[in-house]
Amino acid sequence: KQEVTQIPAALSVPEGENLVLNCSFTDSAIYNLQWFRQDPGKGLTSLLLIQSSQREQTSGRLNASLDKSSGRSTLYIAASQPGDSATYLCAGGSSNTGKLIFGQGTTLQVKP
Amino acid sequence: DGGITQSPKYLFRKEGQNVTLSCEQNLNHDAMYWYRQDPGQGLRLIYYSQIVNDFQKGDIAEGYSVSREKKESFPLTVTSAQKNPTAFYLCASSKGAGLSYNEQFFGPGTRLTVL
Numbered sequence A: 001k002q003e004v005t006q007i008p009a010a011l012s013v014p015e016g017e018n019l020v021l022n023c024s025f026t027d028s029a030i031y032n033l034q035w036f037r038q039d040p041g042k043g044l045t046s047l048l049l050i051q052s053s054q055r056e057q058t059s060g061r062l063n064a065s066l067d068k069s070s071g072r073s074t075l076y077i078a079a080s081q082p083g084d085s086a087t088y089l090c091a092g093g094s095s096n097t098g099k100l101i102f103g104q105g106t107t108l109q110v111k112p
Numbered sequence B: 001d002g003g004i005t006q007s008p009k010y011l012f013r014k015e016g017q018n019v020t021l022s023c024e025q026n027l028n029h030d031a032m033y034w035y036r037q038d039p040g041q042g043l044r045l046i047y048y049s050q051i052v053n054d055f056q057k058g059d060i061a062e063g064y065s066v067s068r069e070k071k072e073s074f075p076l077t078v079t080s081a082q083k084n085p086t087a088f089y090l091c092a093s094s095k096g097a098g099l100s101y102n103e104q105f106f107g108p109g110t111r112l113t114v115l
Helices: none
Strands: A004-007 A010-014 A019-025 A030-038 A044-050 A056-059 A062-067 A072-077 A086-094 A100-102 A106-111 B004-007 B010-013 B019-025 B031-037 B044-051 B054-057 B064-066 B076-078 B087-094 B110-114
Touching: A004 A086, A010 A019, A019 A030, A019 A086, A019 A106, A030 A062, A030 A072, A044 A056, A044 A062, A044 A072, A072 A086, B004 B087, B010 B019, B019 B031, B019 B087, B019 B110, B044 B064
Parallel strands: A010 A106, B010 B110
Antiparallel strands: A004 A019, A019 A072, A030 A044, A030 A086, A056 A062, A062 A072, A086 A100, A086 A106, B004 B019, B019 B076, B031 B044, B031 B087, B044 B054, B064 B076, B087 B110
């Protein structure tokens, strides 16, 4: 059964720091990869989608990469800001079922 | 503005009651999904629908029911058979259910509490 692990579970950094969030899969049969942001008590906001034929995607200060061979994805946040404080979830589209499989998230706090 | 709406934002249920959570989208998406989120856990799929008048069970369908009579709407009923319904419920949609169209967009969620 496909499982998704996100490391670390929580992260606290000072404002301005660059940081990396990690996402790994037990089974490399991932078709695509989506990163989300969730603020407390809110729904998920889609940040980046890496399609099957892509290795990375960029949006502003965010860069996400996908290495299918190792079953890993990273989300890089440059020059972090207090407004980046939220929980970040990754979800892989299973090649076998087509469904999204979610990690438990990394809760980020950026201190001013 | 295109998007997904869920109502109500907060819902309280007494023991033995059925309650229905609303989900509407105006994105013209074919596929819709219901997830449950519990503290410290990832999202778990309850039901999904790839097209009108069709739906499939997800990983935790017991105690829940859905309907898909219109493309825009995918209501979820939490029945009295669901033993631990207190959770945050999220509705999502995607253009299609195929792998090339499965980018999902989420509503704001409904928090259900059993009294």
